[in-house]
Amino acid sequence: MRAWAFLIAMFLPGLALAEPVVLRLEAKRDAGAAAEAAARWAAQFPDVVTFALNEGWTAIALGPMERAEAQARLEALKGAGRVPGDSFLGPVPDALTPASPTAATGQPDAAPAPDPSADPTAAQPQAGAPDQPTAGQPTADQPAPDQPAPGDYIRLQALATRAEADAALADWRKDFPEAGLYALPDGWFAVALGPMARDTAAAWLDAMQAAGRAADDAFVAGADRLGPVADAGRAPDLPPPGNAPLPPLDQVQRALRWAGLYDGAIDGKDGPRTRDAIAAEIMAQRAAPDAGTAMAALIARRAAWRDQMGLTRLDDAASGLSVTAPMDRLIFDRTEQGLSIYGPRDGSGAALILWSAPGGQQEMLDFTGLVTALGWVPAPERMVTPGRAVLRGQNATHIGQAEARVADGRAEGFVLIWPLADAEDQPRVAAELSDSFARSPAPPADGQAAPAAATNGLDTIPADATQPAAGAD
Numbered sequence: 186m187r188a189w190a191f192l193i194a195m196f197l198p199g200l201a202l203a204e205p206v207v208l209r210l211e212a213k214r215d216a217g218a219a220a221e222a223a224a225r226w227a228a229q230f231p232d233v234v235t236f237a238l239n240e241g242w243t244a245i246a247l248g249p250m251e252r253a254e255a256q257a258r259l260e261a262l263k264g265a266g267r268v269p270g271d272s273f274l275g276p277v278p279d280a281l282t283p284a285s286p287t288a289a290t291g292q293p294d295a296a297p298a299p300d301p302s303a304d305p306t307a308a309q310p311q312a313g314a315p316d317q318p319t320a321g322q323p324t325a326d327q328p329a330p331d332q333p334a335p336g337d338y339i340r341l342q343a344l345a346t347r348a349e350a351d352a353a354l355a356d357w358r359k360d361f362p363e364a365g366l367y368a369l370p371d372g373w374f375a376v377a378l379g380p381m382a383r384d385t386a387a388a389w390l391d392a393m394q395a396a397g398r399a400a401d402d403a404f405v406a407g408a409d410r411l412g413p414v415a416d417a418g419r420a421p422d423l424p425p426p427g428n429a430p431l432p433p434l435d436q437v438q439r440a441l442r443w444a445g446l447y448d449g450a451i452d453g454k455d456g457p458r459t460r461d462a463i464a465a466e467i468m469a470q471r472a473a474p475d476a477g478t479a480m481a482a483l484i485a486r487r488a489a490w491r492d493q494m495g496l497t498r499l500d501d502a503a504s505g506l507s508v509t510a511p512m513d514r515l516i517f518d519r520t521e522q523g524l525s526i527y528g529p530r531d532g533s534g535a536a537l538i539l540w541s542a543p544g545g546q547q548e549m550l551d552f553t554g555l556v557t558a559l560g561w562v563p564a565p566e567r568m569v570t571p572g573r574a575v576l577r578g579q580n581a582t583h584i585g586q587a588e589a590r591v592a593d594g595r596a597e598g599f600v601l602i603w604p605l606a607d608a609e610d611q612p613r614v615a616a617e618l619s620d621s622f623a624r625s626p627a628p629p630a631d632g633q634a635a636p637a638a639a640t641n642g643l644d645t646i647p648a649d650a651t652q653p654a655a656g657a658d
Contacts, residue, residue: 204251204252204276205248205249205250205251205252205277206248206249206250206251206252206255206274206275206276206277207234207236207246207247207248207249207250207255207274207275207276207277207278207281208246208247208248208250208255208258208259208262208268208272208273208274209244209245209246209272209273209274209275210226210245210246210247210268210269210272211244211245211269211370211371212238212242212243212244212245212371213242213243213245213371213372214240214241214242214243216243218372219235219243219245220235222245222370222371223235223243223245223284224284224285224286225286225370226245226247226284226370227284227285227286228286229267229409230247232247232248232250232283233245233246233247233283233284234246234247234248234249234281234282234283234284235281235282235284236278236280236281236282237278237280244278245284246275248277249277249281252274255274256274259272259273259274265407266340266404266405266406266407266410267407267409267410269371270402270404331413331414331417332408332413332414333365333367333377333379333380333408333411333414334379334380334408334420335380335408336379336380336381336382336407336408336420337379337380337381337382337383337386337405337406337407337408338377338378338379338380338381338386338405338406338407338408338410338411339377339378339379339386339389339390339393339399339403339404339405340375340376340377340403340404340405340406340410340411341357341364341375341376341377341378341393341399341403342357342375342376342400342403343369343373343374343375343376344373344374344375344376345372345373345374346374347374347415349374350366350374350375350376350415351366351416353376354366354376354416357376357378360398360468361378361421363378363418363419363420363421363422364376364377364378364418365377365378365414365415365416365417365418365419366414366415366416366418367411367412367413367414367415368412368413368414368415369411369412370412374415375411375412377406377411377418378418378421379408379418379420379421380408380420381420381421381423382425383405384425384426385423385424385425385426385474386405387405388425388426388474388475389423389474390403390404390405391474392464392467392468392474392475393468395460395464395467396461396464396465396467396468397464398468423471423474424471424472424473424474425474426473426474426475426478427473427475427477427478428475428477428478429473429475429477429478429481430477431476431477431480432477432480432481432484433453434453434454434455434459435451435452435453436484437459437463437480437483437484438450438451438452438453438459438462439451439487439616439620440480440483440484440487441459441462441463441466441483442616442619442620443487443490443613443616443617443620444466444469444483444487444613445612445613445616446462446465446466446469447459447462451620463476463479463480466479466480466483467479470482470483470486490613491617494511494513494610494613494614495511495512495513495514496509496510496511496512496617497509497510497512498621499512499527500625500626501525501539501625502625503520503525503539504523504524504525504539504540504541504597505541505624505625506525506539506541506597506599506622506623506624506625507621507622507623507624507625508537508539508599508618508621508622508623509617509618509620509621510527510537510614510617510618511535511614513530514529514530514531514533514535515527515528515529515530515533515535515536515537516528516529516530523540523541523542524538524539524540525538525539525540526538527539533604534582534583534602534603534604534606534607535601535602535603535604536600536601536602537599537600537601537602537618538561538599538600538602539597539598539599540552540589540597540598540599540600541595541596541597541598542595542596542597543594543595543596544591544594544595544596545591545594545596546571546572546591546596548591548596549572549574549589549590549591549596549598550569550574552587552589552596552598553567553569553574553576553587553589553598556576556585556587556600557576560580560585561585561587561600561602562576562577562578562585562586562587562600563578563579563580563583563585564578564579564580565577565578565585565587566578572590572591572592573588573589573590573591574587574588574589574590574598575587575588576588579605579608580605581605582604582605583602583603583604583605584602584603584604584605584608584611585600585601585602585603586600586601586603586611586615587599587600587601588618588619588622599618599622601614601615601618603615
């Protein structure tokens with residue numbers, strides 16, 4: 186047959202495209218395993234064949250068929266997840282052996298395989314049998330193993346050995362405890378998540394890949410593509426994709442910053458940082474796999490939290506600044522050294538300091554130095570750029586965060602002091618302050634000097650929240 190194909194290619198090039206090929210599915214080294222795998226494939230396709238390869242391997246394929254037909258069939262089967270992703274077209278070998286769906290059991294085509302549970306001797310291995318069945322594979326000597334529930338699955342990862350597969354499954358279950366492990370026909374193992382509706386599986390696979398959680402070669406597969414259950418999972422509680430439009434991007438960015446996932450500019454522009462934050466939010470909350478529905482849910486969650494925290498607008502006359510702050514936890518204390526100080530209400534342990542004065546970069550740096558010296562932001566991590574500074578640190582009692590900027594000839598900023606016991610809400614409150622930080626309609630009177638080295642008692646504000654721990658900077 187090879188000589189025939191060669192003559193066509195050499196002397197009748199117009200007919201070369203009609204050269205028959207086979208669609209290669211997989212290969213097995215063990216003859217018994219090859220027969221079993223071929224039988225399973227033959228139960229799905231009528232034209233399964235096997236042929237010998239080098240070094241004792243056996244190939245399993247579909248065909249032969251014309252190349253154009255084979256190419257179209259390969260693309261369709263891969264798209265439907267019915268053949269392995271590395272299936273390919275190959276030349277027709279000299280000898281092909283048609284496979285039978287009953288080859289693995291040795292039963293005639295017209296009769297079903299016997300039920301081993303009805304015959305106590307059927308499940309007993311024969312003494313001296315040359316080949317032992319592969320663990321987890323159906324044979325005539327043992328009952329068929331459990332099969333995955335019908336439906337579609339996200340095939341997350343394939344592993345060559347059981348040890349690798351168990352390690353991968355443990356890692357996936359940290360994020361998706363419902364994941365299961367399945368024995369593939371080629372002796373490999375697959376970690377998969379399902380069953381679920383196909384559109385749900387496809388949407389969540391897209392979301393996982395966008396977040397970098399699933400590799401590009403992960404795909405949606407039917408239960409018939411997984412093989413026997415090696416470590417059972419369960420159906421995940423993943424909602425289907427919605428059809429909500431994406432909210433305005435500036436609102437999305439504010440909500441993502443509130444969630445601690447975005448630290449870029451609130452500019453309403455699409456970009457990689459915004460897209461990465463959206464993908465991270467989808468994976469973290471799993472409210473929906475599509476961006477529109479997930480972001481609408483995030484914005485609603487933020488609004489509910491704001492109501493719960495009692496966030497209201499604060500217009501501070503002394504500094505001329507306006508912020509949205511948790512006033513249920515704050516009470517005005519005093520104005521000193523150009524600082525408006527709000528201490529803890531009812532022992533909340535929170536405090537807020539607002540400051541504004543004529544000046545530039547140096548005055549802004551003087552402010553951040555005072556904040557550090559007083560322990561309001563203990564042992565801070567600093568991010569200082571021209572016209573902007575952010576400090577964040579904590580000790581045994583509180584988290585401190587300060588932001589300062591230079592704008593229109595003034596240096597201004599705020600300090601949030603928050604109890605360590607409520608660390609979860611601190612970044613959210615800080616994000617709300619940063620997001621709303623603005624000039625009030627009535628600017629402060631000129632002449633308020635930047636804070637100097639003298640503190641005049643500022644280190645006592647508020648005593649229960651701002652005192653640094655022993656040894657703190």
